[in-house]
Amino acid sequence: MKHTVRAQLAQTVNLTPQLLQSIRLLQLTAPQLEMELRQALERNPMLEPDDADEIGETGLEHEAELEAAALEAAAFDELPDAVYLSGGATGGGDDDACARIAETGSSDYRLRLLQELAFAWNERDLRLAQWWLDHSDERGFLERPTAALAADGALALDVDATELEAVRQRLLHGDWPGVAAAGAAECLLAQLLKTPDDATRTLAARILDERIDALAAHDHAALAAALKVDTAQVECAIALILSLRPSAVEEPAEADLGHVIPDVSVRFLGGAWRVALNGRAAPRIRLAAHCEQALAGAPGEHGVLRGLLDEARWLIRGIAMRNDTLLRTTQVLVERQRGFLERGEEAIAPLTLREVADAIGMHESTVSRITSGKYIQTPRGTFELKRLFAVRLDGAEVSGAAVKAMVKRLIDAEPGHAPLADDVIAGLLARRGVRIARRTVAKYRDQLSIPSARLRCKPALAA
Template identity: 75%
Template sequence: MKTSVRAQLAQGVNLTPQLLQSIRLLQLTAPQLELELRQALDRNPMLETEDDDEVGETDAVDGTAEAELEAAAWDELPDPAYLSGGGVMGADDDACARIAAGESSDWRVRLLQELAYDWTADALRIAQWWLDRCDELGMLEGEPVALAREGAAALGSTAEALEAVRQRLLQGTWAGVAAASAAECLLAQLAAHPASPERALAERMVAEQIHALAAHDTATLARVLQADVDAVAAATALVLSLRPSAVEPPAAEHEGHVIPDVTVRFLGGQWRVALNGRATPRIRIAAHCEQALAHAPGDQSVLRGLLDEARWLVRGVAMRNDTLLRTVQVLVERQRGFLERGEEAIAPLTLREVADAIGMHESTVSRITSGKYIQTPRGTFELKRLFAVRLEGAEVSGAAVRAMVKRLIDAEPPHAPLADDVIAGLLARRGVRIARRTVAKYRDQLSIPSARQRCKPALAA
């Protein structure tokens, strides 16, 4: 065996404690950041609060100027291709994405974090593509065959490879994710149960008689499936034990109140974005401590270490605030129609589009928007709500179409409710072409019964 030594030049970046701290600050919500800063003020005498100015909202202009003066800009970090450090991940991957991002409120982020332990980078990339085309319940916003063809063209893969990854998602730890229908979601969950006569009958009920199952028509199920009534009842109980949605809830429940991280108001003919300065204290380096340390005799290594720690914290907070403001500014500009006209005007928008607009990686946008809330004239809600999946074959989002369906049903005559196919026809006249089953899916998501169940007899004259 012949041994040899070969020199290889590679470009990378070390994830220093300071960089790790900056990344962690990105994902902190307003209450978490306030707790972090309060603890830092207690343990580090080099920090002090800014009591000179009245604490309030911080405009995007002021926040950006302060970040440029006090911090190294986030964009000065190497490109994502260099962050991979020459590993097996692709050029579009970010090594920062491999750092634990905590418990995100976005179910897609939580699922991808679980899959990252044993899935390859290519499989994760395809899985993320599928998840971006699911609604909040984990159901696909389109036909699997058409979506697989679209994904194959977008990712440079094959439709068969995309469908194979979708099947892995369906049968994975979150059984039923990326299902094309409620029946497929339930069947995937049933497949995870041990084989038994109850499971076999439940699978037949879901696959062949889901409407009778939804109506709890035990007699019809027993007659059509030629099964005993008691067996049908046991299989029905098994189906009812399944989750109505494949999406796993977060481990920690949110508190009853929400503190917005940013606010947006319509002033002077334009939408203005500002940080909620009342949510977190504003910190700075104590000038007298820094001056005294510069002229202090003897070994001051401990105090200089505290000063460096304080500087990195101030810079990290400035970077976090600047990134948050720039991200929200893009979200507000792209979703101006939603802010002005409501849910029906929400535009399709993805993490990649926002990341490209601010010149950052998708993982950074995901961190800075997860768990963050925005206060608007239309209410206070999570930033993730401003992202929406484009409906296949249309220039509108699935969320906008769902709002259209709700408005049509709210305006229907009580004695003559609109059937699903009629709603699909009305939407087609407006240029939104969706199938009847898609209307039924949106109606189920809105907890709206069928037209027959909504029908109320007209009052006699």
Template identity: 70%
Template sequence: MKTTVTAKLSQGVNLTPQLLQSIRLLQLTAPQLEMELREALERNPMLETEGDDEAGETDAIAEAGDDAALDAAAWDELPEPAFMSGLSAGGGSDDDATARIAAGESSDWRVRTLRELAADWTDADLAIASWWLDHCDDHGFLEVTHPELLTRATHALSLEPLEIESVRLRLLHGDWAGLAAGDARECLLAQLAARGIDDDAHALARRIVASHLDLLARHDHAALAKALGADADAVQAAIAVVLSLRPSAVEEPSAVEDTHIIPDVVVRHLGGGWRVALNGRSTPRVRIAAHCEQALAGTPGEHSALRGLLDEARWLVRGIAMRNDTLLRTAQVLVERQQAFLERGEEAIAPLTLREVADAIGMHESTVSRITSGKYIQTPRGTFELKRLFAVRLEGAAVSGSAVKAMVKRLIDAEPPHAPLADDVIAGMLARQGVRIARRTVAKYRDQLSIGPARARMRPPAAARAAC
């Protein structure tokens, strides 16, 4: 065996304790930072709160010193945020970095369903499932009759009806039992079948759903007992089973508790321009206690434990200054790029990515991603997360997806009540304005806006006049 020696050059990142602390502070939301600072004040006697909170807003950040500048340059060279959790960064250099900003679960139940099915279903079956879901209303029922849709699917997908119908049945009897049902009867029967219970109450419940829903709707329990040939107690037990079922396969998302939000950044229109300032009231302001620093300065070789606390306090104050400086600079660029949105509204929001903002402030995309996640900005148009000011460019158009969603809402708000616009009509109207999107995209935006389909919005002329 021959032993050889080779030289290898590699590049790495040296994560000092100061740098790790600065990165963690950068990612904290305002409530988390407030908790962090209060714990630090209790733990470290070298820190104290500043008493000049009357101003409330901060336009500029005090210089943090040369060491802070070096630390800022170091953290900006870090890889993606996933690096800190030990995960692979993923994605190529050309990926749209806006996707790396944390976002909530999709409000479109179709998207959530397909995402769950993707783990077990083949691509071919997913394509068929997507077609069925695309032709379901907001409650998961087929928009038109089942035979008509099956005929349409046969021509649209160029597949055998049996193969297409088998996918619908898998949806119907899947985890979301009753999905893609033709009517309430089929949806309820699918839910009963999913329970797999075969006692007398469930057997009677299946008979009620299959043949006697009209009697149940009229609350005619005596007629139900006669039609089923069962006594009153057995019928009551079966009715309780039916009432325990969901009226539709699609569950409403759980309501999120409404909480007050204290913005991190405040924007005002003053003197013909936009003024951006940090909200000093969102977190307590800390500094190094001057008397402690002066006391230790006279004894350079003593009190090593106290000197460790002093160094820790300096790192914390420096890290907060760096965080605030990065937040302010990022917010200023966002406001500058989205002035049209602030002045004219949603339809004027411009396409903007993390990369563009990062280039403008001379930092890495991962730094911008960290500083905008969970941070809120107060504007004349309301208070919302900073990430809302990012918008992905719509493919084939010079506008953003958020702007198109606002256009969809405007068209629906202006539609005649007795003749609401179908999704394909809205897509056609937008195409005439130079914005080409699919019908399915219109349906997705409409669902995100909590607006029902055309037939659910239709009101007869008499009712429309009465509402006016």
């Protein structure tokens, strides 16, 4: 056996407990942060409520805290590229060590599903699964034909198309049955296979595979005649189909849809859009001045108390860093989406995590954490910050969300007796410089739960 010695140069960053705490604070929602601070007040005598400021909206008042945090924490906005965070020169592409901290309760189902799969799938299959999920809409349906996506994925990932399709089948029939389905029928069929195998399931599968149009028309008698079975059997099969989910996407278990607490608000004042933090989203805390002064002048060793004091300081600085990041990120989002705030959905501009990250000098994972589960209050309502991101439509300078809003407006304005067909809508949009295919119009119409032109047609009133 021959032994060799090789010199290797690598740049790494040690994620200290303080820095890890600062990163974790980023992803806490307003209720989670409130609980975190109340627990800190109970267990750490060095902290006390800060009731001096009762202002509901606030900017960044604690400049000294921010400066100290930036110097002592080597804040996460100064971390090098993700390749160095991963441990150096072992390749690995865009792996971010910070991203391995779980983003609990993310609003993006793709992240939640990939986190679940990471326990059982290998890295290669996870990478292929991510391709399919990245090309699925919010309901888990593929945005383009399966064959076209498989061909593009094989080229982009340098794998065989059959291997890529095999991974899609694992997703389709996995723990979230129906994810990465080509359409509603395939999604429902995947869920159907999870039910007990009997005659009713067999008939339901035949309906989905052969007669889904008749199912949509609610013509039970025609279904029974076409399949040569009794109407009662058809009704049992349809009841089974209706018990399935229309979408494979599962909501987070901890999601509370009762109410939301906005983390930031935006108003149009003095000719400009101004962003402010919601000061009532979480209790404000500060160091107990008498404890700090007493400990500073106390003789002897007080290791436990000094540890509590350091913990309190880091928590306060971590919150200041979180607020600073949230405010700067929201300011960029508001500046880039000013058209949306002023004119509505049709004016929402294409915007990605990378563009915002470059604007504030941070990594994409930091922007993802600070926007997940955070809500903004605007004159157009209160919604999650992630709604201000939009994917650019292929071959166009507008976002898919804006085109979807245009499709909805055209349908809302159509005459009831002469609804617009999908190809007509595509032609009207082309006159505005937005060139999309008829199938894209159909996809957006389905996402808006709007039926086809034939089903929207209403008879004209007699004169």
